Amino acid sequence: MPTLQLAELVEKKQIKPDIYKYSIQVPEIVKTAKPGNFIEIRITEGTDPFLRRPISIYQLIPEKAILEFIFQVKGKGTEKLSQKQVGDKIDVLGPLGFGTFKTEGKQKLAIIGGGIGIFPLYELAKEAKAEGKEVYTYLGFRNKDFVMLEEEFKQVSTNLTITTDDGSYQEKGFAINYLEKELTEKGIEAIYACGPLPMLKAVQNLAKEKSIDCQISLEERMGCGIGACLGCAVKTAKSPKEAPEYWHVCKAGPVFKAQDVEI
Template identity: 30%
Template sequence: MAHPVQRQAEIVELSPVGAYHRLVLQAEGIAERVLPGHFAALAVDRADGSLLLRRPFFIHRADPAAETIEIVLAEVGPGTRALARQRVGDTVDVVAPLGTSYSVPTAPASALLVGVGYGGSPLFGLADRIVEQGGSVGFILGASTAERLFGVEHAKALTPDVLVTTDDGTFGIRGQVTLPLTEAMRAIEARVVYASGPRSMLRAVAEVCSRESVRCFTAVEETMACGVGVCMTCVLPVVGDDGESRFVRSCVDGPCFDGSRVRWDDIGSVPADLEGAAAMGGL
């Protein structure tokens, strides 16, 4: 569990990166608390007051020495469009770091990192951490088309073991990231797989890892209204350490989960064997 703080963060860089935007924020006391997989919730001001809810973003990287955090965003709605139109020197109200981080091996290990589009942004700080601990990494990075890829050159600077896929075949292997997944795991003798991106991809990666008996950790991208565990809009059915299934909150119990414990098929429903399901059915 992270220990978040609220700050007025100054924008020190806002620049295009492919189809996305790289937002660098400087604020005291945040970067030093960040672990791979944590996220930040940014307030988006608008004169008409229509953007009340904070927007959650994975933290791409954190630099404690410079007291900065980096976020990668795509313009997908009024909130992200408003952020993309800020200027260097503007301030943004930030709560961070939030959520749980990836479970990082305590001993040197070979890890495969799988990301789709800018959703793979938290994997790079994770890769740095694994390499610093004497481990090794490989990447599979994918997107719908070449212009939607993120971090390919960054990944190649970290390791020669980088595979790229695009759904339309405009770059790399034609297909989705799961197409070369089994072969890639075996090639680098991966002991663990980390994935970040759309739910459908996380589910598919978790299924492949289960068949291969490889640990899998996923960072989910669920819709969050509050980001601090109050509103219950981001719940997922997850199997606990005791074998019981419960709804857990992605924002505080996640966003990083053991992929084998998330009941992917049951997201959006109330499974009959879920703890408290009978009471829910009576509401």
């Protein structure tokens, strides 16, 4: 059940010129949040911007009641958010999203992310590794200036592959090319993905071709975040008997079985 909390910002780190990691104290949310859930942040007490902004959970630290999230400054909302200082309060609603990453019954996982889509994959990898699963992580970035969280993901992966489109850091090309090469060799049983749409489509196709379970997190643009505004519709790939024509990403997702959605 989502709760509203006025959370204290206890740590702020700038990890790239336009990317920040915030640690906030939210005991109620940390208790129930799952990998793949997100929170909605009210940026100001006024009306500009009016709507809350959705941000994924990066990490949960239950022993300290801390939730960490990482965001890129995109527009007015995230710009204002980046001006918060340690000790400030942040109005947070969460955990949100019914669809979360599920790893039950899977032992060998492939996690693939691109750009800022890598953030919701960290807690998933951390929990899976702690449960003794094999976690093969593939992270793709445009070039070496965009590479981030390498050490953090290395700690929670059995093996980490970093790719850059131009080859300016580690492997050259797209992360999916490396996943595809290693899928059979590593005996991957399920794929978990978040990132730009072209990457998600390629992952969806690969999973279909190889008949492998695949879950993708869709970070569509959102309005209300609670199923009230229709601002986040995604077309379902199921028959009309099984599901409605569209799902709300904010309620039914953001994580979906790859074969259940048309992206």
